[in-house]
Amino acid sequence: MTLFEDLQWRGFVKDVSNEEKAKDLLDNQKTKFYCGFDPTGQSLTVGHLVQIVRIMLIAKYGHTPVVLIGGATGLIGDPRQTSERKLLTLEESLQNAEKIKVQLSQFQKDAIFVNNYDWISKIDMIHFLRDYGKNFNINYMLSKETVQARLDTGISYTEFSYMLIQAIDWLHLYQTLDCKIQFGGSDQWGNITTGLELIRKTVGDQHDAVAMSSPLLLKADGTKFGKSESGALWLDESLTSAYELYQYFLNTADDDVLTYFKMLTLLSKEEIEAIVEVSKAEPEKRIAQKRLAAEIVELVHGKEKLASALNVTESLFSGEFSKLSLNELMMAKKGLDSVTVEGEINILDALVETKLASSKREAREFVKSGAVLVNEAKITEFEHQIHKATAYFEKYVIIKRGKKKFALVELL
Template identity: 50%
Template sequence: MTNIIDELKWRGAVNQVSDEENLSKLLDEKSVGVYCGTDPTGDSLHVGHLIPFMMLKRFQLAGHRAFILIGGGTGSIGDPSGRSTERTLQTMEQVHHNEEALTSQMKKLFGEDNITIVNNYDWLSKISLLDFLRDYGKLFNINTMLNKEVVASRLEVGISFTEFTYQILQAVDFHHLLLENDVQLQIGGADQWGNITAGIDLIHKMEGSDTQAFALTIPLMLKADGTKFGKSAGGAVWLDPEKTTPYEFYQFWLNQDDRDVVKYLKYFTFLGKEEIEELAKKVKTEPEKREAQRRLAEEVTEFVHGKEAVHQAEHISKALFSGEVKDLTADEIEQGFKNMPTVTVNKEPENIVEWLVESGIEKSKRQAREDVTNGAIYINGDRIKDLEFMIDPSKQFDGKFVIARRGKKRYFLGRVID
């Protein structure tokens, strides 16, 4: 069996690792407890958050015990990592709502085998101020804390005592999980190195310097053009289908640059080395086929949303490309036309020329008649050349939509109002 550290290195997924020799040896000897955490700062993860959790999934599939920590406690004070200003504190009600949403997402991604989801609110909320200062604060050296990159980068603009203590709380988490669940490895993004190693230092001070505890971080992911990965034209790409539809999610991966796609296949899919290397060859020899991008979109969409979402996204893509939209369901239209020009239309049947002008698709009746006569207008996938044609919204798509197309690719979504 391939050593998982070697595999992660091949995938370009290792930034820093503490005591690699002993960690590799431990991972070969037994099933190790591995954890990755996220704070409930929102009610959904986005694809940028997914990176370390994909690594955790690899440990899970390799037979190790995966732990996901939802930071109900740490999330209530805010991690200074990757920020130049203080976070706005959320209400505890909002934190708890986000905890529930993220827990549900994680269960969907990881299933039930070799996975445990914990919430650090359960133990951090029970530590009194005096116990915190006596039992933990005494073990942290201010000079060492100031030198951590996450704090040092904030000293010029200032950092509150609240955010300054964040690394202590994360260290307490690692110590707690070691004692309660035999968790010996924490993984996270590159910006978490200081927080994770603070946990290892705490463990060595409290449990002895020979206690085995390890850190592994994932590189910061940048696109080939140097910009940050994970954003689309509409903003963040969310895992929540209500925020980013499965079709939009699929399209995000399908539209990746040739220069990035092989890297993303290594990071975000569970395809083997042989298949990825074959796809990498096709990127060079047949880039126009975009086979690597299609495989990437299929794999990640299935992992996050399931097989049916992949079929649906492919069906929408094919329909929009070919113009054969009449077989789409109302749900597929909702997804595929989300970012297209939308107009509101009445549910009563109406003459096509009148309808085109009233909906704002055409500027004048003269232009509308000309476009219809010339065959430039399509309604629900059918070319209409009859000036007397009546548009009846009740005929298709559950009476919710009318799809108009002018020319080859100019789509408009008519959303029916009562």
């Protein structure tokens, strides 16, 4: 299988400016390619994994990735379909850019990292309009899908000009680094092709640059990938724990598993198809989901964090928490209803406050029937007080009600 065929099989190819030229560059040559990430936040999300895995895959075939962090474009804001983005300060944009650079370098250490603020900030308004703006008429810019979507609600000149700045990026990388391919999601196609047009008008029709896009990753039901009930899933572990990431992919619908394996892991076609086939024979065991979750957590956080996520998962299933480290207990906390109290708390009050019981009357019934455990010890007295003496790490208490209901009490 050639690289281009591998990209097609995985669903990484939607639009290609010149398929023949793309195949030649990818399959027969060693070239530089780039993908950009705007620092609109302090961390990338799970949604960015599509582009990250594609970068890693192409690099495996011997090509050189150029990872662009948009310190400048992050100040402008790529037009959203709904409304204007909130503008970042220069300090916020550059700080976020540095954090995202560190994050991305963990995936591809030998990539060439660049920040477009380094060259965009040196262009004055007169030269921006004369050297770049003059190359595009308004009709061309209005025809772009991202702009079309905003014409009814309105779009500022700031966001309208975003495509020109991204176009300058590619021209700059093409001329200084001989970067011939730009990749991005299909929602970036208008911006990507604007860069291709600027290269054509600057260098001439004989240029060898190629634009490519991939479909946006959606769930089988058409809903957005990468969102949990609590919001975005971040690649920064301080924002989304390895356990939370594992649980998200463990709960992947059967219809989505194959697509996620293709676009979010580096497993081979043969490995992926074998895993999915085995899983189909025994779907109740969720073999494919477990492997998928493990592959992604290991990719994002490493083997040690994967082991912790598996340990927390097993503890929540079995109800045995005594073997968890403090960090693992903190992971488990994110998956539990929890309350914070000062000093100590009565077991009946704790059951109600953690929502393990709807009332004290119901709480008494649970205790009376032997259905309540505190740190794996059965509670039989209504007067039982939860305090630090029996807490894990002198601070945390796990209450279990029945077979599968858990909550955490943090004692101050």
